């Protein structure tokens with residue numbers, strides 16, 4: 471790799487004016503801004519209020535030989551490398567033509583869990599289905615047993631390598647769900663581990679309360695009683711600052727529309743946003759429900775109906791596609807991509823990292839699968855892990871595009887074209903990652919040791 475050192479910018483004859491000085495300046499970058507102001511047409515779906523209509527469509531909203539300046543953790547200036555010569559900054563990095571994108575966002579994960587389910591992988595390869603394994607007490611419940619059995623410290627240690635893998639893939643914002651505790655103390659343990667990982671690594675973690683994931687053995691044959699408990703625990707964990715959103719698994723092997731409605735009612739009373747695992751294995755109509763509640767996202771959605779696509783479009787609910795789960799389960803029913811596109815529903819892509827249906831810790835691989843399995847364009851795939859993933863987490867005013875005032879979460883890549891992010895499978899192409907919250911010393915290059923060049 472080319473030697474790469476920050477060089478102090480020399481203001482030459484320019485007088486340094488305090489208010490115009492920036493913290494960091496990146497020059498000679500090619501930038502996939504994902505911003506409608508620079509021609510990214512996918513941004514207008516994310517931002518219907520965007521009134522910019524006089525900009526010609528440009529894939530990725532790309533800027534060539536461009537520069538970005540940051541101040542106080544925010545993107546403060548975007549322009550040409552030439553114009554940047556007039557700027558002063560505490561440190562300047564010459565990116566030598568590398569590509570810059572918004573740092574990636576993984577908006578649906580079950581990253582925190584104990585144990586290992588490769589035995590089920592083997593069973594499925596012998597022809598046993600995911601539903602059969604779940605009905606036999608395996609599946610989610612085997613991870614519940616493993617997660618309950620270990621301490622918070624052990625849970626943290628088992629999760630850490632998965633988090634590091636995601637960060638090494640260019641991710642600085644991750645949603646993490648509970649849902650393998652299924653009692654108050656173990657749901658709390660999972661959410662606390664998620665929070666601590668966020669603090670220790672300086673990545674943005676959004677926690678989601680998914681106690682309505684499966685029926686624990688204590689409530690066998692009493693799903694309604696369990697939903698009562700889920701609704702009782704929610705305000706307790708929310709008061710402890712552990713919940714950013716609420717999710718449920720609406721499926722014939724999980725919870726009914728009526729039960730999910732009760733969970734959503736409680737969340738809404740607490741002012742918590744909602745999302746849903748819906749239409750993964752059958753068409754239960756959960757996506758229509760989540761849209762009726764004005765929810766952030768409906769996730770999986772292989773069996774989503776046209777009527778509910780329309781509802782999602784009207785509500786601004788994001789469609790979260792999870793192609794690695796589709797792949798792992800050998801699904802054949804694809805999500806209705808053409809319909810989602812036609813109705814202007816924002817599509818996000820996520821790993822769904824979990825031990826059963828998606829043991830995947832590469833968001834780039836999920837992007838590749840989104841293109842290959844669901845026929846997304848590489849531009850849609852990148853929007854799915856930036857712009858639209860931010861929206862799925864309610865972060866669309868702060869993250870997911872390169873725009874003035876947005877968080878300076880940037881991924882710098884050794885690639886030739888933005889499509890390479892979806893095209894290449896398994897080549898570590900991340901050159902550097904920066905985020906205002908990534909821990910010291912310098913934000914840039916503060917990757918976990920294993921990922922340092």
Ligand code: DI6
Nearest residue numbers: 610719747795824825826827
């Ligand atoms: N759908 C999924 O893909 C995961 N949860 C869910 O509701 C699978 C979770 C698991 O099998 O452990």
Ligand code: FE
Nearest residue numbers: 578580747822
């Ligand atoms: Fe999931």
